Amino acid sequence: QKEVEQDPGPLSVPEGAIVSLNCTYSNSAFQYFMWYRQYSRKGPELLMYTYSSGNKEDGRFTAQVDKSSKYISLFIRDSQPSDSATYLCAMSTATGANSKLTFGKGITLSVRP
Amino acid sequence: KAGVTQTPRYLIKTRGQQVTLSCSPISGHRSVSWYQQTPGQGLQFLFEYFSETQRNKGNFPGRFSGRQFSNSRSEMNVSTLELGDSALYLCASISTGSPTDTQYFGPGTRLTVL
Numbered sequence: 001q002k003e004v005e006q007d008p009g010p011l012s013v014p015e016g017a018i019v020s021l022n023c024t025y026s027n028s029a030f031q032y033f034m035w036y037r038q039y040s041r042k043g044p045e046l047l048m049y050t051y052s053s054g055n056k057e058d059g060r061f062t063a064q065v066d067k068s069s070k071y072i073s074l075f076i077r078d079s080q081p082s083d084s085a086t087y088l089c090a091m092s093t094a095t096g097a098n099s100k101l102t103f104g105k106g107i108t109l110s111v112r113p
Numbered sequence: 114k115a116g117v118t119q120t121p122r123y124l125i126k127t128r129g130q131q132v133t134l135s136c137s138p139i140s141g142h143r144s145v146s147w148y149q150q151t152p153g154q155g156l157q158f159l160f161e162y163f164s165e166t167q168r169n170k171g172n173f174p175g176r177f178s179g180r181q182f183s184n185s186r187s188e189m190n191v192s193t194l195e196l197g198d199s200a201l202y203l204c205a206s207i208s209t210g211s212p213t214d215t216q217y218f219g220p221g222t223r224l225t226v227l
Contacts, residue, residue: 032213036218041220042220042221043117043203043218043219043220043221044156044203044218045218046215046216046217049213049215051213088155088156090156092213099146099161099169099207099213099214099216100146100158100161100169100171101146101148101156101158101216102158103148103155103156103157104155105154105155106155106156
């Protein structure tokens with residue numbers, strides 16, 4: 001079993017839709033949770049991070065963590081064609097010397113005008 | 114502030130050759146990490162360097178190695194290339210912070226092994 005599982009997609013939605021992206025994990029030592037966005041031919045760009053259970057909101061994006069269920073989600077409200085990209089969840093057990101990130105495989109989102 | 118620079122952006126090599134990739138982190142960042150991204154395996158951690166010392170290593174064979182210089186620039190080397198080494202190699206510049214470090218990725222080097 002992989003440490004981090006992410007819905008494989010691809011996902012296609014109409015402009016304005018609410019998008020829900022999800023990851024599950026098996027390692028209960030993960031404490032820090034991130035979402036990255038990767039456009040074609042670019043490196044991943046950090047969207048949001050959180051380290052506690054609950055919700056964190058940033059504009060149209062909301063990150064949700066449920067540590068008891070080992071489940072994290074990213075919600076995108078009022079999706080735009082510019083949101084079309086690959087979204088990767090990432091997790092780490094600690095900072096500093098052990099801050100390596102373990103990624104999900106990513107899901108490709110397409111927002112249709 | 115300039116972002117993470119990786120050179121070259123694209124590289125084509127043949128099996129058995131070796132390759133060196135370069136990464137210049139964001140000014141002031143002393144730590145860099147390297148990842149391999151493939152369609153089949155996704156992003157996988159290779160290693161991390163802090164102040165010229167490797168302090169974490171992923172599950173890759175010894176053909177993959179790296180180093181960091183005193184100016185924080187980093188290189189990774191892959192010897193005896195195999196077809197399966199074809200991938201996007203990403204360098205991340207790490208900002209130490211609280212409660213967690215933040216990793217900023219470069220555009221990557223696309224390596225194709227023929």
